[in-house]
Structure formats: structure tokens, C-alpha cells
Amino acid sequence: MSMRSLWVTPMLLALLSLTTAPAALHAQPREEATADNLFTGTLDVRMGQRVFQQQCGRCHGNDGSGGEGGPDLTNGFRSASTDAGLFKIVREGIPNTQMVGISRRSTDQSTWMVVSYLNSLNDTTDVDLPGNATNGQQLFAGKGNCGSCHMVNGDGGRRGPDLSQVGNRRKPDELASDLRTPDEEVDPRWWTLRVTQVDGSLVEGLRMNEDTFSMRLMDDNENLWSFSKSDVRSFDRVKSSTMPSVDGALTDAEVDDLVAYLFSLRREES
Ligand code: HEC
Ligand code: HEC
Structure with missing residues (x-):
């Protein structure tokens, strides 16, 4: 209890100083x-x-x-x-x-x-990004093979998050690290389940949901599988991303182009 209040007090102070800053500006x-x-x-x-x-x-x-x-x-x-x-x-x-x-x-x-x-x-591109969004769009569908996992405006795969509005939630530097170090922060929604069935065969795919007794996964062909935990030989969760890093596969200029394209994917202003 006392540990907790000791910890909370500096947090509150930090919050207070944050919230008073804009007010000071008004004054x-x-x-x-x-x-x-x-x-x-x-x-x-x-x-x-x-x-x-x-x-x-x-x-x-x-x-x-x-x-x-x-x-x-x-x-x-x-x-x-x-x-x-x-x-x-x-x-x-x-x-x-x-x-x-x-x-x-x-x-x-x-x-x-x-x-x-x-x-x-007066900004043509909102921010000055080194890449070219049109090239990025071509890379996304072509050489980068991103569309096999990601949906953009109804087109593409379901093995990764829908990116139709990714520019609203990710900044350019965050997008660049999404591409270079996909394993850094992986939401449990995108973990992999690896299930060994009683006959010894292996089924692997995205962990769709899991509770005490059962689990569901989607394999690479987007087939859904359900298992009862008591009916399988073993299973484990892989917490790294299924997304391959672009490092080594694409040049720095190509990564810049992809970032410019992704950042342009935003909700229409109404
Ligand atoms: C009643 C009409 C009217 C309203 C309302 C109005 N403006 Fe203007 N605005 C003008 C006119 C006319 C000019 C050109 C003035 C001149 O001759 O230099 C102008 C000029 C400007 C300029 C300078 C443009 C330049 O090329 O330098 C800016 C910036 C601007 N307005 C922004 C705003 C903003 C922001 C608002 C709202 C908060 C606003 N205006 C409201 C009529 C209006
Ligand atoms: C094998 C499937 C797969 C491929 C191929 C793939 N991704 Fe991903 N991607 C994922 C998964 C799964 C995630 C979510 C887990 C994570 O954060 O890495 C993800 C996450 C992302 C994110 C973060 C999205 C967010 O909402 O935070 C971006 C951006 C992204 N991918 C872009 C790309 C681009 C661009 C390519 C092509 C160069 C690509 N991906 C190729 C599966 C894939």
C-alpha cells in the first residue's frame, strides 16, 4: 500500500506538470x-x-x-x-x-x-518523406509480396492486420520499424499456434482465439482449424511475428517508398 502511494505520487506530479503546460501558454x-x-x-x-x-x-x-x-x-x-x-x-x-x-x-x-x-x-504530402508512394504501392503488390498477408481497401490477405488506414495509427518512423523489426511488438492476436495432433501431424497458423479448453487458428491458406486442448498431443505459442523483415530483402530506398505509401493510407477527411 505505502509502496504504491510512493510510486503514484511522482506519476501524478508528472501528469500535472504535463497538463498545466498548455494552460501556461494561454496565459x-x-x-x-x-x-x-x-x-x-x-x-x-x-x-x-x-x-x-x-x-x-x-x-x-x-x-x-x-x-x-x-x-x-x-x-x-x-x-x-x-x-x-x-x-x-x-x-x-x-x-x-x-x-x-x-x-x-x-x-x-x-x-x-x-x-x-x-x-x-500547402503541403503536397503532409510531411516530407524521402520515398515515393506510387513506387511503394507497386512494391506492396509486387516484389514486397505484402498483399499476400495484408488487406488494403478490400484487396489482399488476412494473415496480417488490415492496412487500409494504417497511416492514421502509425507515424512514418514507426512504420519503418514495423517493416525492419516486425518481432519488436507483436499483439497476441498475431501470435502463432503450433499444434501437434495425436497422429503426430503438425498444424500451424495464426492464433485466432484461445480459452481454457479450446483454440482456433488460421493456417497459411486461410483455413480455420479448431482444437480441443485435451484432444491434441501438444501445442505451443510462438510470440514472434510471422512477418519477414524487409532488411536484406529490399533496399533502403524501397523501404522509404513503402513507408511513403503506407503513410498515405488514411481515412478520408469528411
Ligand atoms: C469576411 C471574409 C473573411 C473572413 C471571415 C476571413 N478572411 Fe481571411 N482574408 C480575407 C480577405 C479579403 C483576404 C485578403 C486580404 C488582403 O487584401 O490582403 C484574406 C487574407 C487571409 C490570409 C492571407 C492570405 C495571403 O496570401 O497572405 C490568411 C492566411 C487568411 N485570410 C486566413 C483566414 C482565416 C484562418 C480565417 C478564419 C479565422 C479568415 N481568413 C477569415 C477575407 C476573410
Ligand atoms: C507472412 C505474412 C506477412 C507478410 C508477407 C507481410 N506482413 Fe506485415 N504483418 C504481418 C503480421 C502478422 C503483422 C502483425 C504482427 C506484427 O506486428 O509484426 C504485420 C504487421 C505489419 C505492420 C504494422 C501494422 C500495424 O497496424 O501496426 C505493417 C505496417 C506491415 N505489417 C507492413 C507490411 C509490408 C509493407 C509488407 C511487405 C514488405 C508486409 N507487411 C509483409 C504479416 C505479414
């Missing part, structure tokens, strides 16, 4: 709010987009491509060259023009999120 006087943008994640961009559609879309178009009385914002900005400059324009508007800027009630945080959204409109 900054406006002139000092030219710090770096801390709100650049995918979620920040999406929040910024929401604010934009509510407050800016009527002049600049809902997708920022220009509209009634407001210029296109997808081809760079004439009046700002830095994030801090953009922040100032979004916050204060442009004097003596129709450009009014964000609501006075909006926080600095949501202003930064709008800045992130504006930047995203």
Missing part, C-alpha cells in the same frame, strides 16, 4: 505568443480545420481554395512567411481589409491549430 501575453507552434499533430490539424470551416470558410471556401471575397489559401501566403506571421494574421486579421481573423473568444491554442491546418493545405 502568455499576446506579444509573446510567437513561440513555436506546439499543435501540429494530425488531431490538431483536424481541430484547426473545424474552426476554419466555422469561421473562415464563408470567405475562403470550406476547403480553403478561395471563395466569396477571400483568396485561395492553398498556394502559399503573400502576407506571411513564418508560422508566427501566420499566427498574427489569423489572430488579428489584416487591417483595412475584409480579413477579420479568428473570433476574439478563441484561444491561442485553437489559433495555432488553424495555423497547422493552413500549413497542411
